[in-house]
Amino acid sequence: MSLEVKMQFTQDENYVMYTEKHIVPYAKIASLPLKILLISFYQIFSLQPRHSNNTSNDSAHPGLDNGAGNDNADGDTANAAHADGERVWLVHRGGFCAALRLPQSSVQRENHKVTIRLLHNGIEMMVDEDDIEKQNSTALDLVEDICDLKQLNEASVLHCLRQRFASNLIHTKAGPTLLVVNPMAPLSLYSEKVVSMFRGCKTEDMPPHIYSLAQTAYRAMLETRRDQSLIFMGRSGSGKTTSFKHALYYLALAAGSYNNFLNAEKVNSINIILEAFGNTKTCLNANATRFTQLLSLDFDQSGQIASASVQVLLPERQRAGRRQPNDHSFHIMGRLLAGAEGLLQKELHLDNISAADNHPFVSLSQKLEERHRAAAEFMRTTQALETLNIEAKAVRGIWSILAAIYHLGLAGVTRLNAGPASRVQFANPSAARRTASLLGVSMEDLTAAAFNTASSGGGGGTSPSKSPNDSGEQAWESLEALAVGLYSEALAAVVALINKAICTSAHTIASIMLVDTPGFQNPASCGLQTGATLSDLRHNYLQERLQLLFHHTTLVAPRDRYAQELVEIDTEGMSETNPGPLVSLIDKAPQNHVVRSSQRDLREHDRRGLLWLLDEESMYPNCNDDTFLERLFTHYGDREHQNLLRKCAGPKQFVLQHLQGTNPVLYTVDGWVRHSREHPAIRNAVTLLQDSSRDEISRLYIGSLTRGAGGIVFCGSIAGLEGTQSLRRVSSIRRSFTSAGVKRNSIMLQVKFTVDGIIDTLRRTGTHFVHCYMLKHNAGQHSSYSSSGSPNAAALQSSCEDMVNIPLLRSQLRGSQVLEAARLHRLGFPESVPLVEFVRRFGLLAAVDSATAKDITVEQILAANEVDTATYRIGPSQVSANILCFHRVT
Numbered sequence: 001m002s003l004e005v006k007m008q009f010t011q012d013e014n015y016v017m018y019t020e021k022h023i024v025p026y027a028k029i030a031s032l033p034l035k036i037l038l039i040s041f042y043q044i045f046s047l048q049p050r051h052s053n054n055t056s057n058d059s060a061h062p063g064l065d066n067g068a069g070n071d072n073a074d075g076d077t078a079n080a081a082h083a084d085g086e087r088v089w090l091v092h093r094g095g096f097c098a099a100l101r102l103p104q105s106s107v108q109r110e111n112h113k114v115t116i117r118l119l120h121n122g123i124e125m126m127v128d129e130d131d132i133e134k135q136n137s138t139a140l141d142l143v144e145d146i147c148d149l150k151q152l153n154e155a156s157v158l159h160c161l162r163q164r165f166a167s168n169l170i171h172t173k174a175g176p177t178l179l180v181v182n183p184m185a186p187l188s189l190y191s192e193k194v195v196s197m198f199r200g201c202k203t204e205d206m207p208p209h210i211y212s213l214a215q216t217a218y219r220a221m222l223e224t225r226r227d228q229s230l231i232f233m234g235r236s237g238s239g240k241t242t243s244f245k246h247a248l249y250y251l252a253l254a255a256g257s258y259n260n261f262l263n264a265e266k267v268n269s270i271n272i273i274l275e276a277f278g279n280t281k282t283c284l285n286a287n288a289t290r291f292t293q294l295l296s297l298d299f300d301q302s303g304q305i306a307s308a309s310v311q312v313l314l315p316e317r318q319r320a321g322r323r324q325p326n327d328h329s330f331h332i333m334g335r336l337l338a339g340a341e342g343l344l345q346k347e348l349h350l351d352n353i354s355a356a357d358n359h360p361f362v363s364l365s366q367k368l369e370e371r372h373r374a375a376a377e378f379m380r381t382t383q384a385l386e387t388l389n390i391e392a393k394a395v396r397g398i399w400s401i402l403a404a405i406y407h408l409g410l411a412g413v414t415r416l417n418a419g420p421a422s423r424v425q426f427a428n429p430s431a432a433r434r435t436a437s438l439l440g441v442s443m444e445d446l447t448a449a450a451f452n453t454a455s456s457g458g459g460g461g462t463s464p465s466k467s468p469n470d471s472g473e474q475a476w477e478s479l480e481a482l483a484v485g486l487y488s489e490a491l492a493a494v495v496a497l498i499n500k501a502i503c504t505s506a507h508t509i510a511s512i513m514l515v516d517t518p519g520f521q522n523p524a525s526c527g528l529q530t531g532a533t534l535s536d537l538r539h540n541y542l543q544e545r546l547q548l549l550f551h552h553t554t555l556v557a558p559r560d561r562y563a564q565e566l567v568e569i570d571t572e573g574m575s576e577t578n579p580g581p582l583v584s585l586i587d588k589a590p591q592n593h594v595v596r597s598s599q600r601d602l603r604e605h606d607r608r609g610l611l612w613l614l615d616e617e618s619m620y621p622n623c624n625d626d627t628f629l630e631r632l633f634t635h636y637g638d639r640e641h642q643n644l645l646r647k648c649a650g651p652k653q654f655v656l657q658h659l660q661g662t663n664p665v666l667y668t669v670d671g672w673v674r675h676s677r678e679h680p681a682i683r684n685a686v687t688l689l690q691d692s693s694r695d696e697i698s699r700l701y702i703g704s705l706t707r708g709a710g711g712i713v714f715c716g717s718i719a720g721l722e723g724t725q726s727l728r729r730v731s732s733i734r735r736s737f738t739s740a741g742v743k744r745n746s747i748m749l750q751v752k753f754t755v756d757g758i759i760d761t762l763r764r765t766g767t768h769f770v771h772c773y774m775l776k777h778n779a780g781q782h783s784s785y786s787s788s789g790s791p792n793a794a795a796l797q798s799s800c801e802d803m804v805n806i807p808l809l810r811s812q813l814r815g816s817q818v819l820e821a822a823r824l825h826r827l828g829f830p831e832s833v834p835l836v837e838f839v840r841r842f843g844l845l846a847a848v849d850s851a852t853a854k855d856i857t858v859e860q861i862l863a864a865n866e867v868d869t870a871t872y873r874i875g876p877s878q879v880s881a882n883i884l885c886f887h888r889v890t
């Protein structure tokens with residue numbers, strides 16, 4: 001039997017072509033014959049069989065260049081060399097261009113100058129040595145793994161990504177990390193047929209693809225029985241959700257599920273429903289995700305999916321409230337208004353909706369074509385709910401709540417009388433009556449919940465607020481909070497219904513978690529000068545924490561392991577950035593209880609992060625956005641932090657230098673302190689729904705469907721805490737919701753603790769990172785393209801600048817720290833096996849018989865198989881193997 005599986009990506013319409021002999025399904029691995037054991041040994045340690053042409057090298061890192069520059073021309077470099085000089089990239093602000101490095105005089109050498117000739121126009125110029133980077137041979141233009149680039153420098157990686165994109169190869173490996181560029185066009189890279197090609201394959205046999213990463217995670221989960229996670233990172237519109245969906249589709253199809261309870265159709269339905277309720281249109285993405293999703297697939301002994309669950313965390317609930325003129329509500333609101341027809345339309349009182357787009361909470365498209373599309377999407381959502389066998393009655397309950405939000409917005413607020421006798425009430429009583437009837441509550445209860453938060457308790461009605469201080473604005477805030485609360489509860493119910501449909505009590509051994517988050521937000525990148533909001537800050541904070549996790553996993557942890565295992569690696573010249581300081585500026589917990597500090601006596605341990613400052617400001621009377629900003633600069637306005645936080649000329653504005661300074665974001669502090677407090681009317685929504693006289697609504701909220709045991713779930717902050725199997729395993733998320741911040745109703749601390757919970761959960765898993773990049777600022781707006789032909793072929797003809805915004809791609813590459821991680825990966829010994837495990841697995845290869853196998857040492861096994869000593873290190877507890885083991889010479 002041969003294990004040889006060759007996959008080639010071609011540029012034809014099929015993209016994938018296999019020349020395979022045999023694929024060994026994983027299930028058979030347990031009973032593999034010795035030959036296969038040998039092959040896996042050779043693959044781990046890159047051993048060439050005894051008489052191969054392996055050229056051993058005493059150096060631990062033969063032939064590798066970390067990109068810092070090496071003047072020795074060897075075979076490959078010679079390939080890249082030109083008769084007149086060496087091929088280099090001239091790196092400049094707008095990108096990079098090809099040039100020839102001409103012979104250097106001694107004076108130039110002393111001054112660190114070089115003369116180059118630009119290839120496109122023949123101009124010769126003298127530039128700083130630092131402005132050029134070595135080129136690779138053109139044979140490496142489409143290399144699948146950037147670790148295989150001989151010159152691993154920034155310009156070469158950018159060139160490689162661009163060349164691959166032009167050939168419709170949007171996936172590239174960076175060691176174990178996957179890079180995906182948003183192709184801004186539908187490619188036929190994903191299908192059942194392609195899934196079948198990846199199923200059962202080993203990592204080293206697969207080309208870069210989101211399916212291959214999912215397959216790697218699946219295989220690792222089966223081999224180690226350790227939970228795995230797929231983490232999607234990148235800017236808003238870079239393609240995270242799209243890749244997330246493809247990975248999920250792959251796992252559902254490739255692994256299969258017990259009794260086919262979670263097939264591709266159901267997975268698709270889950271995505272449709274969650275996108276409808278949690279996505280919206282923004283200037284960066286026509287289908288932007290506005291919640292963090294943790295989808296867990298739980299596998300049984302046989303490797304099939306036996307249960308699944310979804311947790312929805314940190315939804316951008318404010319989007320269900322009042323909106324700015326160009327803001328959009330969650331998709332489902334507009335879709336329901338456009339798509340409800342017949343009896344449902346009548347029942348929800350949606351038969352007479354106004355065409356004007358001036359609703360305070362819901363955005364309505366003025367274009368007929370868009371309304372038709374919204375109606376079609378509504379149909380798709382109802383079909384998806386049917387596919388998951390969600391009860392029609394429960395669905396009617398959800399639609400009623402959403403319609404009630406619409407009518408609540410129409411009901412509006414008005415102020416009666418002036419002076420001490422003034423009071424607020426619904427401006428449009430008939431709309432308010434429709435709201436009450438849809439929610440199954442009395443007008444008195446609705447009014448109390450909307451305007452007099454203290455007395456809403458389900459029971460008797462109270463009159464509208466008569467507080468003399470009650471301004472119209474405060475009444476609107478209260479009404480808005482009720483709408484936000486209702487929407488959060490509807491979302492929680494939907495997630496609970498999905499979980500009910502996919503969660504089983506079957507025994508499972510390990511899980512794969514897929515994490516999708518709202519991408520990094522920078523409104524300036526789509527030309528908006530208004531500044532980023534508090535919601536944007538929350539999303540950006542989560543991206544920073546994920547980046548810190550990546551930094552720790554790929555750069556810190558390997559070095560710690562090398563130190564522990566006494567493995568020496570030469571990291572000289574490898575610069576490294578660290579997301580830690582900015583994360584700390586945002587979330588550093590206070591170490592004592594000094595609340596106010598002057599600049600002079602403020603010491604490091606007195607500093608607390610931005611989220612804590614906001615939390616404190618929201619608790620004290622007379623605090624507002626100005627006092628918050630003042631404190632922020634008291635804590636971080638010094639020279640030490642000026643590379644992280646900058647003041648702005650505009651009022652109430654500041655800039656955070658996100659992602660190691662590669663993505664500065666201008667924030668406008670408008671209503672931040674107010675929004676850091678939980679408005680009591682948000683909680684009134686729960687009470688109203690629980691007390692509803694309409695069975696289809698009240699049964700969604702009574703009992704265990706959406707409330708966790710003990711009812712401690714913070715309203716709408718997390719959905720899916722029904723106690724699924726995977727959640728029981730990942731107790732950190734549950735803990736984060738019983739923490740002090742949640743009990744204090746502090747929205748900012750809740751953000752911090754929720755993100756802590758997510759990171760803690762992921763840290764315990766085997767992590768697989770996907771960095772998604774966008775090649776143009778408007779990449780997320782490309783939702784429909786002609787799928788005929790080869791969409792990116794144009795890239796080959798048009799100028800690079802037109803197709804790929806190199807400075808944009810470069811800042812994403814730098815911000816993601818992928819280059820640093822790739823350099824360390826190929827320089828070090830990334831694969832490791834505990835000594836005992838090694839002997840257990842490979843002892844037979846050196847032992848004369850099975851009796852001696854258990855006494856054999858690691859050294860004996862390696863020596864008996866003539867392993868090049870440069871490719872491994874034996875530490876006190878592990879054998880570490882060099883990346884050269886996997887290096888494929890191109």
Ligand SMILES: Nc1ncnc2c1ncn2[C@@H]1O[C@H](COP(=O)(O)OP(=O)(O)OP(=O)(O)O)[C@@H](O)[C@H]1O
Nearest residue numbers: 236237238239240241242285288289518519782783
């Ligand atoms: N692999 C892909 N193939 C085809 N189109 C893609 C791909 N990735 C992204 N796109 C296009 O880009 C759009 C935006 O992608 P997506 O919604 O996945 O971005 P995102 O990173 O999840 O953004 P956000 O963080 O705002 O949710 C998609 O609607 C789709 O049109």
